[in-house]
Amino acid sequence: MRTLILATAALVGCFISSANAQVELKTYADANGYINVQKLTCAQLAGTFQEDASLLMTWYSGWYNGLGKKHFINVPRAKEAEHEIIVYCKDNPKVTVIKAIGLVFDKMRKDRGIVIAK
Structure with missing residues (x-):
């Protein structure tokens, strides 16, 4: 009986893990190896390996800060933002x-009382 329970648990574990299978970031690249970062969805980000998601979030952070002509990084805040974005993406895959x-940056600014002059 114990063997049957363990075998069933293992089988259920296999089904659950295969339902959440992660893919490499390069899966989303075009024939030339480029990823269109403006069209990448939260489902795709959440569906890749953690190290690929972190790499991508670092790239986005640099791009976003470059647009704002910012030349500094606050590592703890960047890690917090990465986490919040990934959590948001898991809840909003489309x-x-x-x-x-x-959206996450706007919320983080609001929570900190930061006002962006326009």
Whole structure:
């Protein structure tokens, strides 16, 4: 009986892990190896390996800060933002990562009382 229970548990574990199979980031690249970062969805970000998601989030951070002509990084805040974006993406798989970044950054600014002059 114990063997049957363990075998069943192992089988269920296999089904659960295969339902959440991760893929390499390069899966989303075109024939030339490029990823269109403006069209990448939260589902795709959440569906890749953690190290690929972290690499991509670092790239987005640099790109986003470059647009704002910012030349510094606050490592703890960047890690917090990465985590918040990934959490948001898991809850909102159809949203593009670019939109998720904007929404999460806006919330983080609001929570900190930071006002952006326009």
